[in-house]
Amino acid sequence: MKSMSAWERVMLARNPQRPKAKDLLPHIFEDFIELCGDRHFGDDAALYGGLATFEGTPVTVLAQSKGRNLQENLECHFGMVSPEGYRKAQRLAKQAEKFHRPIITFVDTAGAFPGKEAEERGQAEAIATSLKLFATLKTPIIAIVLSEGGSGGALALSVADRIYMFENAIYSILSPEGFASILWKDESRAKEAAELMECTSFDLLNKGIIDGIIEESEGGLHQHQKTAILLLKEILRKELGILSKKKVKQLLDERYKKFRVMGNV
Amino acid sequence: MNQLFKKRKEQISIVQQFFNRVVKTEVKVVEASQLVICDGCKQAIAPESIKANQGVCIHCGYHMRIGAYDRLSLLLDEGTFREIDKKRTSFHVNDFPGYKKKLYQYQQAANVNEAVVCGSGQISGVKVAIAVMDSYFMMGSMGSVVGDKITKTIEMATQKKFPLLIVSSSGGARMQEGILSLMQMAKTSAALARLDEAGGLYISILTHPTTGGVSASYAMLGDIILAEPKATIGFAGRRVIEKTINEKLPDHFQTSEFLKEKGFVDQVVTRHQLKDTCSKLLQLHQGVNL
Numbered sequence: 169m170k171s172m173s174a175w176e177r178v179m180l181a182r183n184p185q186r187p188k189a190k191d192l193l194p195h196i197f198e199d200f201i202e203l204c205g206d207r208h209f210g211d212d213a214a215l216y217g218g219l220a221t222f223e224g225t226p227v228t229v230l231a232q233s234k235g236r237n238l239q240e241n242l243e244c245h246f247g248m249v250s251p252e253g254y255r256k257a258q259r260l261a262k263q264a265e266k267f268h269r270p271i272i273t274f275v276d277t278a279g280a281f282p283g284k285e286a287e288e289r290g291q292a293e294a295i296a297t298s299l300k301l302f303a304t305l306k307t308p309i310i311a312i313v314l315s316e317g318g319s320g321g322a323l324a325l326s327v328a329d330r331i332y333m334f335e336n337a338i339y340s341i342l343s344p345e346g347f348a349s350i351l352w353k354d355e356s357r358a359k360e361a362a363e364l365m366e367c368t369s370f371d372l373l374n375k376g377i378i379d380g381i382i383e384e385s386e387g388g389l390h391q392h393q394k395t396a397i398l399l400l401k402e403i404l405r406k407e408l409g410i411l412s413k414k415k416v417k418q419l420l421d422e423r424y425k426k427f428r429v430m431g432n433v
Numbered sequence: 434m435n436q437l438f439k440k441r442k443e444q445i446s447i448v449q450q451f452f453n454r455v456v457k458t459e460v461k462v463v464e465a466s467q468l469v470i471c472d473g474c475k476q477a478i479a480p481e482s483i484k485a486n487q488g489v490c491i492h493c494g495y496h497m498r499i500g501a502y503d504r505l506s507l508l509l510d511e512g513t514f515r516e517i518d519k520k521r522t523s524f525h526v527n528d529f530p531g532y533k534k535k536l537y538q539y540q541q542a543a544n545v546n547e548a549v550v551c552g553s554g555q556i557s558g559v560k561v562a563i564a565v566m567d568s569y570f571m572m573g574s575m576g577s578v579v580g581d582k583i584t585k586t587i588e589m590a591t592q593k594k595f596p597l598l599i600v601s602s603s604g605g606a607r608m609q610e611g612i613l614s615l616m617q618m619a620k621t622s623a624a625l626a627r628l629d630e631a632g633g634l635y636i637s638i639l640t641h642p643t644t645g646g647v648s649a650s651y652a653m654l655g656d657i658i659l660a661e662p663k664a665t666i667g668f669a670g671r672r673v674i675e676k677t678i679n680e681k682l683p684d685h686f687q688t689s690e691f692l693k694e695k696g697f698v699d700q701v702v703t704r705h706q707l708k709d710t711c712s713k714l715l716q717l718h719q720g721v722n723l
């Protein structure tokens with residue numbers, strides 16, 4: 169499937185049939201318990217979070233959630249997280265650190281929610297604080313880019329020790345539409361933008377941004393998800409094994425270096 | 434090119450450079466009279482009076498954008514600035530169509546090699562690490578070199594136990610560098626987390642404009658956050674929000690004053706008071722870092 173164009177992958181990543189985090193979680197974790205609220209203002213459905221066990225090990229799961237039907241789509245702002253969502257993630261992340269639980273995040277968003285209230289309640293501060301917090305959190309973090317990883321809204325959940333992408337996921341500075349609109353003042357050139365943006369899993373692996381790709385079968389994740397789930401579980405098993413053996417100082421030094429060298433040209 | 438650059442620098446004093454910049458890029462020149470039109474009140478003003486007033490409109494107090502070196506000369510004690518990475522450029526970063534040409538054009542137009550000037554200096558005798566963004570260079574956008582220079586400045590503050598000042602002025606991450614630009618948000622924030630753990634002071638100064646990826650990383654992470662009056666500060670662009678919610682936003686939305694009202698800025702400080710305010714804050718933290 170390596171011969172596909174970036175735009176074809178964008179289409180696959182956005183296919184309405186493509187499984188969402190809520191579809192996949194029951195196949196990966198046991199006993200998921202949802203935890204809600206940022207303890208300041210509200211609860212953001214775009215950020216689905218809670219506790220679960222992965223093959224017997226307690227973990228904290230933070231998943232961006234686009235919703236699986238129109239009702240859910242609207243509740244979740246199509247996966248565009250508001251400050252309350254990022255602050256809920258921060259709260260659960262600190263809890264994970266306190267109780268020595270690894271954190272597993274699922275990234276699936278076109279970007280942070282560009283709303284009036286989101287700005288009023290500090291979207292910029294919420295993302296910035298997440299970036300800073302996750303950089304020094306004393307527990308292993310693994311990020312999985314499920315479909316779309318767009319802008320700072322995605323980055324806020326992917327400051328991690330390991331970052332994996334599903335094969336047909338995209339991860340970029342902005343959505344191809346936003347990119348085309350900024351660069352050429354023309355949203356309709358999104359397809360052209362996607363090819364230029366180097367946003368596919370293979371591009372990101374080449375650039376050293378991600379650690380690996382979770383292969384999808386022919387036709388994409390929505391056609392056949394079983395094998396991909398098995399691959400993901402294998403990765404989690406392996407990486408949790410490696411990361412949980414590291415001393416905190418080593419874990420944090422390596423995480424710092426991972427991002428420190430990005431773009432050092 | 435460097436020779437030319439040097440020669441030009443020798444010819445004109447910092448004040449004159451500032452004067453040139455204001456005329457050239459910020460405000461429209463009115464015919465031959467050389468008067469400039471203020472973006473705040475639309476009145477025509479003699480450039481000399483803007484220059485003498487630190488780039489602030491003498492009629493309405495509108496704070497015009499100023500370049501990084503002009504900002505440094507307003508903030509730092511004279512002759513104390515030691516620049517790092519002055520010559521670093523981004524020409525080698527990638528081959529994105531048109532990027533190199535753009536970089537070259539901005540180097541010609543602005544008096545800087547990249548969108549941030551970094552180093553150390555003194556404010557009323559207190560040594561500081563300082564990074565000042567220059568929005569005249571590609572809207573102050575943050576690419577790999579900008580992110581790396583800022584990270585180095587933060588690390589210098591941590592290692593040398595200097596208080597840190599960052600003056601932000603940026604439209605956000607630099608599109609032409611794609612995902613690597615995005616990662617600079619994580620890199621700078623991680624460096625700030627380490628400064629924080631080491632007990633270092635960070636004063637973040639927000640000037641017009643501070644938006645996108647810069648607002649959502651180091652700009653919003655100061656122990657103390659100051660903003661110049663009426664600067665545009667926010668994450669998402671005004672038009673994007675208006676399109677999303679299908680309503681028009683009030684005029685003061687995403688201004689410094691609005692952010693203070695919402696609890697995200699400690700103080701709105703005029704350019705004339707900025708050095709004095711920083712100086713007092715630094716005095717109050719003297720010895721804390723040691």
Ligand SMILES: [Zn+2]
Pocket residue numbers: 471472473474475476490491492493494495
């Ligand atoms: Zn005016």
